[in-house]
């Protein structure tokens with residue numbers, strides 16, 4: 577399992593709902609956590625590792641800056657979003673080292689999802705964790721964060737990413 581980079585076509589795919597909460601799903605989730613833990617990121621969407629299902633994982637940032645236990649989201653949906661905006665820089669493991677703010681991100685979101693056994697849960701996140709949830713659900717809808725930047729930031733991010741790619 578490897579992280580694909582922008583503009584890989586899988587990053588523009590709308591991912592499929594998960595119907596089977598079986599051992600295959602559990603293996604995908606376990607593998608995704610290994611991949612995420614090898615990075616400095618806090619969130620990973622399944623299509624970033626070429627799995628075209630509505631799955632993402634997050635190791636939330638805690639108050640003290642450390643990372644909490646992984647949370648697994650299957651078929652996630654945002655059911656409430658604050659009108660207050662977060663205004664934080666965000667980055668993506670599919671375009672490492674590029675950071676820019678998406679203006680429309682809510683400061684607080686409540687998400688409903690299923691866990692790996694198919695049990696529904698609802699949880700509220702704030703700040704960078706809320707931004708992460710919105711960013712990852714965008715991935716599952718085939719939306720890359722560059723496309724949500726304002727024109728100036730988008731141009732800057734795309735240029736920086738092109739030069740970053742040339743380095744590797």
Ligand code: CO
Nearest residue numbers: 667668669670
């Ligand atoms: Co991303």
